[in-house]
Amino acid sequence: MKRRESITTYNRVAPVEELPESPELERAVLGALILEPAYLPDVRAIVESSAFLDANNGKIFDVLAAMDDEQAKxxxxxxxxxxxxxxxxxxxxxxxxxxxCVGSGVNVLDHARRLKDVEIRRRLCLFGQELSARAAADPDGVLDWATEEITAIASDTVRAGDIMPLSDVLRATLDRLEQRQKARLSGACVGVPTGLQRLDAITGGWRGGQLIVLAGRPAMGKSAVMLYFARAAAASGVPVCIFSLEMPNDQLAGRMLVGGSDVSAGAFRVGNIDADGWYKLEQTRSALSALPVYLNDRAGISMTTIRSQCRTLQRRGRCGMVVIDYLQLLDTSTGNRTSTREREVAEASRAAKLLAKEIDAPVILLSQLSRKVEERADKTPLLSDLRESGAIEQDADIVAFIDRPAMYGAQTIETSRYGTISSEGVGVLHIAKNREGATGRIYFRHNDSLTQITDYETGTTSTSENPF
Known part of the structure; x- marks a missing residue:
């Protein structure tokens, strides 16, 4: 007897021959607006001329909108x-x-919402037809295109909560203030803990909706500091999504294992681990496995794909903070031949800020600095050093530069808080922009491999001979 193999099948539906439309609703909305044009601003907030399938109806709505803009009778x-x-x-x-078609404009808003629903269904039908054609003819890039298109359709739907009365906003603001006060009185961090006490004191922790830009020159330790922030957030119970375009997942995991176990980075790299080292690594693996951290090391990922994945994970309670390493490696191609690299990077930066607002979670975006830093006598990073786009500075709520003076040959660091200190094993976070607080310098200690980071006041960290 032949074994029947399991075959996955998909429901096949007949092509849509007639797109969803409602000529009656189109005429009812226009007729009501002609009789009672005072409803026009409210209707325009719901539908646009694209909602009218009849070309003449669309033209009439455009004329009405133009007259409304001019405040004409x-x-x-x-x-x-x-x-x-x-x-x-x-x-x-x-x-x-x-x-x-109508006796008055009393029900025009309800008619407009129903007309919008018809338009959404029509766009979905057209999307399905084009998706089928693209998938059959040229599957390359179809997933990113489909994600972008379906997101655009979803974001175009009317949300009743988009417009809120000031009284509701004020109440919510005071509720959040009360929560912050309770956290401060209990000694807890107000936002998502950064892992550095001085940084928490200046920023209050990372907040939902914030875009935090973490920038520095190559080999300054951007990824190491990013992992430290991610682990601190995850240890507090906040699920962290890391999109690493530079390092593969196993390398990120290796850094976290070395940092948590105090095993030599050089020994880990070449596989020279003794029994005690294996015990420490297994203990660290067990502790790290309990952290809500999710990794994606896909190279050349786009912000559209990141947004889609973050929204999906958030619905499952798995996205409380997002880390992107790093901006200049994102797929920013738009298909527009006239677009410049600076404009594409600016759009990616803007998309990261919009993502933070949409999912109400902090987004930490790593970025490269230009070579201008190394050409100056004073190597202190400046906001103008942000590479390829000034829009990064505008979009960011917080801009922090990573600096390690020892990398430039400095033996000591002059500080206002600690006086003159040795630069060995000391890093500096320059908070160059903080939309909701103070700016300044945060000093931290690190080992040679940058797998262990602590507050400067905590004390020295152990060192390893070779960098990881």
Missing amino acids: IDLYTLLQRCKQTGAGIETAYLAQLTQ
Whole structure:
């Protein structure tokens, strides 16, 4: 007897021959607006001319919108005259018929919402048809295109909570203030803990909706500090999503294992681990495995894909903070030949800020600094050093530069808080921008491999001979 193999099948539906439409709703909305144009601003917040499948109806709505922008008086006569001026080709009889479709504008907002629903269904049908054609003809890039298109359709739906009265916003603001006060009185960090006490004191911890740009020159330790921030957040119970475009997942995991176990980075790299080292690594693996950290090391990922994955993980309670390492490695191609690299990077930076607001979680975006830092006598990073786009500075709520003076040959560091200190094993976080607080310098200690980081006041960390 032959074994019947399991075959995965998908429901096949017949192609949509007629797209969803509602001529009656289109005429009802336009007729109501002609009779009671005071509803026009509210209707425009719900639908655009694209909601009208009938080309003439779309033209009439565009004329009404233009008259509304000019605050012109709208009635049947003035609308007819404007249609003639614009060459819309609308007949008088048709406009008169529109006013006969409804008795008043009382239900126009409900009609507009229903018309918007029809448009969304029509766009979904068209999306499905184009998706099928693209997948069959040229599957390369179809997933990113589909994600972007479906996200655009979803974001175009009307959300009742988009507009809120000031009274509700004030109440919510005071509620959050009360939560911050309770956290401060209990000695807890107000936001997501950074792992550095001085940094928590200046920033209050990372906050939902914030875009934090962590920038530095190559080999300054951006990824190491990023991992430290990620582990501190995860240890406090905040799920962290790390998108690493530079290092593979196993290398990130290796750094975390070395940092948590105090095993020599050089020994870990070449596999020279004794029994005690293996015991420490297994103990660290057990502790790290309990942390809510999720890794994605796909190279050349786009912000559209990152947004889609973060939204999915957030719905499952697995995305409370996002880390992207790093901005200049993102896929920023737009297909527009006239677009510049600076504009593409600016769009990616803006997308990261919008992601932070949409999922109400902090987004830490790593970025490279230009070579101008190394050309100056004073190697202190400046906001103007952010590479390829000034928009990064504008989008960011916090900009922190990583600096290790010892890398430039400095033996000591002059500080206002600690006086003159040795530069060996000391890093500096320059908080160059803080939209909700103070700026300044945060000093931290690190080992040679940058796998262990502590507050400067905590004391020295153990060192390893070779960098990881």
